[in-house]
Amino acid sequence: MWRATILTLFPEMFPGPLGLSLAGDALARGVWALETRQIREHGIGRHRAVDDTPAGGGPGMVMRADVLAAAIDAAADENDPRPRLLMSPRGRPLTQARVRDLAQGPGAVILCARFEGVDERIIAARRLEEVSIGDYILSGGEVAAFALMDACVRLLPGVMGEELSGEEESFETGLLEYPHYTRPRDFEGRPIPEILLSGDHAKIAKWRHEQALALTRARRPDLLARGKE
Numbered sequence: 130m131w132r133a134t135i136l137t138l139f140p141e142m143f144p145g146p147l148g149l150s151l152a153g154d155a156l157a158r159g160v161w162a163l164e165t166r167q168i169r170e171h172g173i174g175r176h177r178a179v180d181d182t183p184a185g186g187g188p189g190m191v192m193r194a195d196v197l198a199a200a201i202d203a204a205a206d207e208n209d210p211r212p213r214l215l216m217s218p219r220g221r222p223l224t225q226a227r228v229r230d231l232a233q234g235p236g237a238v239i240l241c242a243r244f245e246g247v248d249e250r251i252i253a254a255r256r257l258e259e260v261s262i263g264d265y266i267l268s269g270g271e272v273a274a275f276a277l278m279d280a281c282v283r284l285l286p287g288v289m290g291e292e293l294s295g296e297e298e299s300f301e302t303g304l305l306e307y308p309h310y311t312r313p314r315d316f317e318g319r320p321i322p323e324i325l326l327s328g329d330h331a332k333i334a335k336w337r338h339e340q341a342l343a344l345t346r347a348r349r350p351d352l353l354a355r356g357k358e
């Protein structure tokens with residue numbers, strides 16, 4: 130079973146959106162498991178402090194390495210085979226390829242930070258892999274963890290109804306996906322492209338590939354360049 134352990138100051142956020150729909154059904158069926166750990170349980174003193182002021186000054190607060198180490202060690206021992214991920218805007222941007230790798234593995238231990246982030250020393254001390262979900266700043270790692278888990282869980286065997294629909298999607302082919310249409314045949318004077326109604330599957334496949342290529346060229350030329358590397 131694919132297992133996610135979330136270290137967070139807000140365990141009540143989970144499973145949240147992952148308790149519904151495909152991911153939620155799969156969770157209920159035991160295809161995957163989600164466990165949350167309250168970082169504050171390892172906080173310091175009567176107030177269970179988890180953060181402190183930044184060394185060298187500056188705004189905001191930084192999560193303490195000793196508190197995070199205790200939280201990580203309690204959640205995943207040395208022999209736990211799961212990768213330890215730190216959600217972080219400084220991380221390697223998450224890709225479908227990395228998602229596929231993670232989905233094929235045993236799960237993940239995911240540290241969700243808050244405030245200005247974590248004391249740098251915890252990253253090496255607990256071999257954390259920093260993962261970003263994009264070039265913008267969230268208020269905490271929880272929403273990023275949702276995105277990562279959602280992307281992984283839908284790839285687990287038995288989660289998506291039609292196995293194939295996972296493989297034709299954007300990024301799996303290195304291209305953005307071709308456009309979709311469904312009924313009605315005419316929507317406010319906009320017809321479905323004639324070729325899709327032709328029944329000629331070879332022509333349709335060719336048309337879709339051309340559309341995908343044109344869209345990718347126009348919107349994400351970086352994806353085409355990446356394919357050639």
Ligand code: SAH
Pocket residue numbers: 215216217218219240241242243244245246247260261262263264265266267268269270271273
């Ligand atoms: N001061 C930091 C931002 C901290 S935001 C900086 O400028 O880089 C607080 C926390 O939210 C981060 O520590 C991280 O856990 C999470 N977070 C914010 N943006 C994220 C992103 N794009 N991807 C993944 N996690 C993110």
